[in-house]
Amino acid sequence: MxxxxxxxxxxxxxxxxxxxxxxxxxxxxxxxxxxxxxxxxxxxxxxxxxxxxxxxxxxxxxxxxxxxxxxxxxxxxxxxxxxxxxxxxxxxxxxxxxxxxxxxxxxxxxxxxxxxxxxxxxxxxxxxxxxxxxxxxxxxxxxxxxxRRPPPTKEEEEAALAESLAGLCLEYEQHELLRGRMTCSPEEDEAPRVGSGGVQESRFRCEPVTHECGVKLPSWLHRRQSPGRLTINGQEGGGGKVGMMGNSIAYWMPLQTVVVISVFNMDPKRRWRPGEYALRREATGEAVRLRAVKAEVPEEGVDFGKVGLMSFVIDTPSSGTERFVLEVLEKDGGPRRIRVEGMTFEAPGKETPAR
Known part of the structure; x- marks a missing residue:
């Protein structure tokens, strides 16, 4: 880290x-x-x-x-x-x-x-x-x-560094999401037309929104594809049936890995707020310590049509083949359950880095 x-x-x-x-x-x-x-x-x-x-x-x-x-x-x-x-x-x-x-x-x-x-x-x-x-x-x-205050203990220093790492990865991931944002406006020069159903329609022009990140990843931090398979209530990537879409990405370094989960709320009747979470060994169910957890979610929850982000800092396992599962439950007993299953933490090779 x-x-x-x-x-x-x-x-x-x-x-x-x-x-x-x-x-x-x-x-x-x-x-x-x-x-x-x-x-x-x-x-x-x-x-x-x-x-x-x-x-x-x-x-x-x-x-x-x-x-x-x-x-x-x-x-x-x-x-x-x-x-x-x-x-x-x-x-x-x-x-x-x-x-x-x-x-x-x-x-x-x-x-x-x-x-x-x-x-x-x-x-x-x-x-x-x-x-x-x-x-x-x-x-x-x-x-x-x-x-002025007592120097931080080793544990406090490690916790502060993990918190900073979680924040850095969240900020960079927000930039990656904004890079693909589009803005759409009606074609003003074209008069509305009537579609087959008799409803007036207009053409729209859509263009990407200019966005500068201002955040540069250090050379020792590698942004990679998801370390596992993200599911929401058992459905890969989520969807309209569960009222949410999700994605995961990894930021890898030799000592620690950050798993960032992004969720898009598709349920117009229900906000989404993260509740309990846990990292476990897939084979035994044994709980594994999370170094830091940071959520970029409004206090009232992720509204319909909005995106929320969560960042989990994990001590990179010594084995690159052991499988882990990360689970996030919805707060207040909500039905949506997010899992990143079959996660492994191999060192970066020659694979194409995530963009």
């Missing part, structure tokens, strides 16, 4: 480059004049500041050293640089914003021993983070990760 590189990657890379600039000349035997500006025993720091643990005043100090970049990384917020203030710097500290949540502090001048510069970092939500810049001496804070 989308396990992105941690957002500290850029500051960490910057820190690494600084260290390389120091280490390489020394390893090559270059005269120590190049690094003579560094205090002997200088140590870079990479640390966390957990505001929910009520850190002391000394923990809120950011130790800066001339010619080094210190980064304050807001782990659960974004920097409002316009309203961020630094008092008494006198041009010795340059501030910049990067990637929304990074505040870059470039020390182009020295702070005097014991000098304290109040730094008030503004969040975009209006709250503020009060810090103090001090002279680095033998230590420099190259990266300080700030948490």
């Amino acid at each position: 989308n396990h992105p590189t941690r957002r500290i990657a850029r500051p960490a890379l910057h820190s690494l480059l600084h260290l390389l600039l120091l280490v390489l000349p020394l390893a090559a035997g270059v005269a120590s004049a190049r690094s003579s500006w560094l205090p002997e025993g200088w140590e870079p720091e990479d640390r966390e500041l957990r505001l929910h643990e009520r850190p002391s005043a000394s923990e809120r100090e950011i130790r800066v050293t001339r010619k080094f970049l210190s980064v304050v990384e807001l782990m659960d917020g974004r920097v409002d640089l316009e309203h961020t203030t630094l008092e008494g710097a006198g041009g010795r500290i340059r501030m910049a914003q990067q990637d929304g949540n990074l505040l870059l502090l470039d020390a182009v001048g020295d702070l005097t021993p014991g000098e304290r510069l109040p730094l008030s970092v503004a969040y975009e939500d209006g709250t503020r983070l009060e810090l103090t810049l001090v002279r680095g001496e033998l230590r420099t804070d190259l990266n300080v990760r700030v948490y």
Whole structure:
């Protein structure tokens, strides 16, 4: 699944480059004049500041050293640089914003021993983070990760990533449905004519609706044909008899697969709302965990002539041949039951990708 590189990657890379600039000349035997500006025993720091643990005043100090970049990384917020203030710097500290949540502090001048510069970092939500810049001496804070709330657990991170993946696939599938939309209007230049039944008729001109997606699938996510056979009350694809038509598609990646079900309500007397759902092994009926479920369905349900979408994130099974079934029941005891039967999760081969 989308396990992105941690957002500290850029500051960490910057820190690494600084260290390389120091280490390489020394390893090559270059005269120590190049690094003579560094205090002997200088140590870079990479640390966390957990505001929910009520850190002391000394923990809120950011130790800066001339010619080094210190980064304050807001782990659960974004920097409002316009309203961020630094008092008494006198041009010795340059501030910049990067990637929304990074505040870059470039020390182009020295702070005097014991000098304290109040730094008030503004969040975009209006709250503020009060810090103090001090002279680095033998230590420099190259990266300080700030948490207002406890960092998410591994399980919470995985759940959030699965939820994001479900949303991405739903959004892209909505685009695929809109690409085929048509708009029809009467031929204004042609007078109405009488058909064989004596009813007046008009000709219509139909044209596709221009639609730009604005969503691009990442290279590691493959949109594929349905992993199984979709039925509604036992009828493949549904139809007028069951008052609904349906389709399924898959978004595959090595660790997880997203199955998206689209339903078109054909019953003018009844809305459709998803109720209980389950993923099971077809051979044993054993329930299998769903990582995330997301539905693009109005609270009142899918009205007649409208489409609803559901997205199910599944841990991709290690076996590409084991069969599974995904079932969605109608809410409030409704009679329509959707099943995607005989699902298998083989890795993409040379088959033509779904469009």
